Amino acid sequence: MKRLLLVRHGESEWNAVRRLQGQANIALSPRGRDQARALAPLIAAQQPDLVLTSDLVRAAETAHLLGYPDAEREPGLREHSVGAWTGQVIADIKAREEDNYLAWRAGTYAPPEGELWCDMRTRIGSAMMRALERTNETALLVCHGGVIRAALDYALGLEPARIIPVGPASLTILAFPDGLARLEAFNVTGSAPILDAPD
Structure with a gap:
């Protein structure tokens, strides 16, 4: 049975101050x-035979620290583009336009110059399917919180409004028995889970 190990990067410098980073x-x-x-020990125990990472530095650095410095860069695993909101403090966005922010979190709004959820979902779904075709058994995809939420939407129909933010340096596992996706784990970390993770 094939599996995808989806890992969100560790906390970034902008996550630490709740600044929206997108791409x-x-x-x-x-x-x-x-x-x-x-x-790293949890990932090593899964023995992935294919390791891909987003080409953004926070994901590539996470892959390195997990023990995969030569992970293949996959631009299709980039985070959701947040357009004009890039670099803005989340509290400021919410104070200025809370309804739009909540709609963005639910996948029904794109900031100016940002990526539509449906487009991101399609992009992530394509990257997932390419990884599944290439792996013998287990593929590790080191990526981003929005990417994991899009993967769950694509594979399981879990809309983003129904998924909490993905914790930093957390593991989500999708299995594909008979080609159908099954959620085996979500938000697993090397310590206590973070349930109020920053975007």
Whole structure:
């Protein structure tokens, strides 16, 4: 049975201050590096035969800290583009346009110059299917919170409004018995789960 291990990168410097990053190329914070190291034994136990990472530095650095410095860069695993909201503090966005922010979290609104949820969902679904075709058994995809939520929407029909933010350096597992997706794990970390993770 094939499996996809979906790992969100560790806390980034902008996550730490609740600044929306989207596709901005922001590095991990010191805490994020520790989170990735803590998750490494769980990932190693799964013995992935294919390792892909988003080409953004926070994901690639997480892959390195998990023990896969040569992970293949896959631009299709990039985070949701948030357009004009890139770099803005989440509290400021919510204070200014809370309804739009909540609609964005639910996948029904795109910020100016941002990516539509349906387009991202299609992009992520295509990247997932390519990974499944290439893996013998288990593929590790080191990516982003929005990417994992889009993967769950694509594979299971779990709309983004029904999924909490994905914790930093957390593991979600999708299995594909008989080609149908099944959720085996969500938000598993090397320590206590983070249930109020930043976007």
